[in-house]
Amino acid sequence: MFKKWFDPSRKVLKQADIIAKKVISLENDVAKLSDEELRNKTEEFKNRFKNGETLEDLQVEAYAVVREASKRVTGMTPYYVQVLGAVAIHEGNIAEMKTGEGKTLTAVMPAYLNALNGEGVHIVTVNEYLARREVEGQIGNIFRFLGLTVGLNIRELTREEKQAAYDADIMYSTNSELGFDYLRDHMVLYAKDMVAQRGLNFAIIDEVDSILIDEARTPLIISGGAKNNQNLYERADRLVKTLSDEDYEIDVESKTIELTPSGINHAEEVFGIENLYDLQNVSVVHHINNALRANYILAKDKEYVVQDGEILIVDQFTGRILQGRQFSEGLHQAIEAKENVQIKKETITVATITYQNFFRMYKKLSGMTGTAKTEEEEFNEIYNMNVIVIPTNEPVIRVDASDYMYSTMEQKFKALLDDVEARHKAGQPVLVGTIAVETSEYLSLELRKRRIPHEVLNAKNHAREAEIVEKAGQIGAVTIATNMAGRGTDIKLAEGVVERGGLAVLGSERHESRRIDNQLRGRSGRQGDPGFSRFYISAEDELMVRFAGDAFKRRIQMIQNLNEDKEAPIESKMFTKFVTNAQKRIEGSNFDSRKNVLKYDDVLRMHREIIYKERRDVLTLESIEEQAIITLKKSLEENALDFVDTTIRNPKVDYEALVKFFDGPIFKEGTLLIEDIQGKTYEQVLEHLNHLADIEINNKKTTIPPEVFNEFLKVIMLRIIDTYWMRHIDTMSELRQGVVLQAYGQQNPLVIYQKEGYRLFNELVANIGRDITKYILKANIQVNVEREAVVKNTATNQGSEDKAKKQRVRKIRGRQAPWR
Known part of the structure; x- marks a missing residue:
């Protein structure tokens, strides 16, 4: 009761309700305006702002103008709940809006309003595909119809093209490109070469939880030069592979590993040193620790995949391959040594910043997502943003069934596959959610054995993502997907699917974050459609092993043995609560870890x-x-x-x-x-x-x-x-x-x-x-002096720089610099 009473959503929604009703009341008046008159409203608002009116004074009229422009350009009129979301975003909050509620259109209203002051608005998306889709599609057309300029900031642009994008009233960009532009702007040799000339005014972050929480621990790094320490990686890897179980200790819960006294002695013998933890051996210890993590903590086809002799990182929250990214501080090279592929040279860091510190530099920050409430404390404490839960336009009628629990993975997967087969035969489309690439491949193999046609969407097959997602709502379709089947795309139901119960979402295990589970559930039941969701869990799942151990497995087996049907699942509120508590503990631990990263980065x-x-x-x-x-x-x-x-x-x-x-x-x-x-x-x-x-x-x-x-x-x-x-x-x-x-x-x-x-x-x-x-x-x-970059051929931890973006050194009538 107290939680509800003090929830910031109450106060914001109460105020937003008043504004939204005023916006909708202007609908008929604005509809009478011609296209030209509607477009001229932008210039009128800009002049009124210059003459002393605030953005809040203009909000109701501006939103009403955007609603009418959207209706004329796209045929879609923002709903009342979308106007509520727009009010929450303008006030610097996070609007939590469920899947299919039209977050993209909601963002147009606050973006338009905040562009009226001439300082620019950045709309941040999780990938370039989404940014390009909005700029070149109907959303960009709404802004252009109203006389605003729209820019697209993506990786391969030249500096001049980037400057044009930053100078636009509204700019769509990815989070990484914004961060790297900031770092590069502080490496240029001439002020005219800086791309962000107006500074950081207002940002609306789409999928805000993915960017500000899931990626918060990943620093953006620009590097140059190279350290020559390849041999040390190979020696550390050889040492680690010869260790016995007694030589190291793993903490399963925190996923940490360290050498035991016998392991330390073994390392000292191999490296021929007296004291491993002497200050002069810091580099050796660092390489050994990386080799331990690479060999015993990080798993192939889970945290990373090997493709064409390269180590590619798999995003643990989306299941996508993070193209061009590397694990930092030499961990990537340690994995390369483990997998016996060519070891890339470790580079020297030239510039670095975390997403947390980058986005906190904006004068105003807001966001939107389908799942943020579970992380509200972090958003509030780190970014000073509240999470405002926006009601759905239509009631959610999806059935969220309680978890099915089994003692072994074998039992769990058999029951899951049986469920998929039954629903497929009934013509109901099924989306099976997995956490790891290896799980999706195992389930695919088992479905092939049962001769069930299906599609697999994982980090190895991401190129066909749009095509696979498009077909996932067809009658009888079966789609196996890692967590990537979610961000920015909707699974639309084909004709006849509603009568068959809508899309069924079946989770093969619980993720360590409740948000990711909620996202998977949210694939089904959009805009009042029917749907179904259920998670299948076993005592051998990683989450259960980390937080419950063997005792939990024995308890499940004991309960199963009491049942007449030994294969029957266990449905228990107590066990479901236990799983939720385990997730909360991990979320708390991850929050502490991100806070700790921030304290160091501060x-x-x-x-x-x-x-x-x-x-x-x-x-x-x-x-x-x-x-x-x-x-x-x-x-x-x-x-x-x-x-x-x-x-x-x-x-x-x-x-x-x-x-x-x-x-x-x-x-x-x-x-x-x-x-x-x-x-x-x-x-x-x-x-x-x-x-x-x-x-x-x-x-x-x-x-x-x-x-x-x-x-x-x-x-x-x-x-x-x-x-x-x-x-x-x-x-x-x-x-x-x-x-x-x-x-x-x-x-x-x-x-x-x-x-x-x-x-x-x-x-x-x-x-x-x-x-x-x-x-x-x-x-x-000398009369002739020239500016010159300290480090050339810089690369980022998201891939090498494009040739077009190399820094142009303009010579100032000279040949030699004074320090030579």
């Missing part, structure tokens, strides 16, 4: 924001002489202070060491003489250093034109910032792996990471300052 986020701001200033400011001089003076002061003994009452300066440090390495040799500073106080010495710097800077400025001096400063600052930032990311990554061991010493790894990260960042800033100072004071400026 450390790097603060560093990234500071460095990216500095870099953006270098690109966008007309002159950066003032910033460069401030950096130089601060660096001189901090470095000079290192040679002053401040522990005594009258601070003493080490003149010889100070001259040795500055004369030659920082200033040109012979500039700073010991007789000029001998006997002076620290303040006087600093004043003299600043005076020498001023002379050197003025000499440079008098010999070359001001624009060349300014370009020289930009060249060295970009080069130095990029070089040190790239090293810093790599150092922080190694630190992240290293601090885990601090837990054994009763210390909080996160606290150590934060403290050490703070020290490393200060070191980074000091190094950047020192190098900028050195180049300003020592470099012989």
Whole structure:
């Protein structure tokens, strides 16, 4: 009762109901407008916004205009419940709308409204196919009919094409492309090359749970260069394959693995080292841990598949192959060693960000999905978004039957196949949901034995997805699908299927996330259609093994033995509740894991924001002489202070060491003489250093034109910032792996990471300052200087970059850069 009372949906829906009724009341008035008058409403709204009206003031009229435009362009008029969803989205919430309720059309209303301020709206989809479908199809036509521009941002576009997409009023894009564009924008050499010129204003994320939760732990990585450590992967793999069961320990519940004392001894013998956990052996430990995970935790045809000598990752939430992606931190190479395929070189990370931190940079964020309520706490805590459950347009009449439980997998699959066969004979279409590729292939083999025609939709067969889904609602159709049969596509029922009970969805096991189970159920019973769903579970399923073990299996067998029919399923609310609780525990554990990732990434986020701001200033400011001089003076002061003994009452300066440090390495040799500073106080010495710097800077400025001096400063600052930032990311990554061991010493790894990260960042800033100072004071400026990228041939962890998107280095009348 209290949960319902304090549910944010109540308050939002109450307010949304008032707005929706006002929108619908304008239907007849707006219908009288001609096409031209309807289109002119956009310009009228924009002018009213400029004259002080808010988007909230315009909301009712704007939504009414969109409803009429949709009716004229597509023949579809958004329902009352879709207007409710549109109100929730505009307020920065997540609209939970069931499958088939028209989320795509719902998003048009808040997107149109928020585009009126001229700052741009990004609509984010889970794949390029969906983004292209909306832009080139009827949805894009609604926006164009109303006089708005619509852009499509996909992978293969050139920079100029991407800029045009970002400049559009409404831009459709995938989540990964947006993230990579942000990272690439902070690697360009000229401000004009940045694609997102207007910043991040408002995003509507379709399938928001998939993007902000399922993919939250996957960082976006741009890499370049290569580490040469292939041999270490092979040695670690050989070691791990020779281990006995006593040499390692697996925690089934948390899916972690580690060496036991006997395993550690064995590793030390093989690698010829005295202490495996000595600091100098961090790299060896890292490779062994990856080899352990690759061999004993990750399974072929479940977490990954091998195709054409390549390791391809399978998304555990959608069942799709994640084309071009790699497991990070060397795990991918460890799997390649395990499967004996060619080991790709591990690359150096040049830029990285998580989806969590990227999407939190938007001024306003909202989303829509069919399943989000179970993760409401996370959405609220991490993204400050509430989940608003929008009622369905027609009542849901699908029958969600209770789970059938068996003691063994063999019994479960036999019963499932019997059910499929009976429904197929009756002409009812059946969708069998599986979690792993191997399960879908096993069931396909068994159906072939029974001579039941069927289609299989899994990571190995994703190319025919649209065709398979289209036929899944035909009379007697049988479709076996991993979790991919869900996102963005509807299974439409053929004539005569409704009379046969609609689509039957049969789950071959429970997923560790309740959302994925709900999605599978949601394939059936759309828009008031009849339907049926049931899950078949056994005590040998992974979920049950992880959280129940042998005791649970014995209990099921005992109950089965009491029945006259030993093969009969067990239907029990108690066992169903147990399964749900196991799912809740995993969801809680995954939430904690994502929160932990975010806490670590927040450390790097603060560093990234500071460095990216500095870099953006270098690109966008007309002159950066003032910033460069401030950096130089601060660096001189901090470095000079290192040679002053401040522990005594009258601070003493080490003149010889100070001259040795500055004369030659920082200033040109012979500039700073010991007789000029001998006997002076620290303040006087600093004043003299600043005076020498001023002379050197003025000499440079008098010999070359001001624009060349300014370009020289930009060249060295970009080069130095990029070089040190790239090293810093790599150092922080190694630190992240290293601090885990601090837990054994009763210390909080996160606290150590934060403290050490703070020290490393200060070191980074000091190094950047020192190098900028050195180049300003020592470099012989040529009249021709050029900007140059620190790392070339960059690739992303979602595949190599397209040639068209390589950074174009524009030469500025020159051949040689000043630091060479």
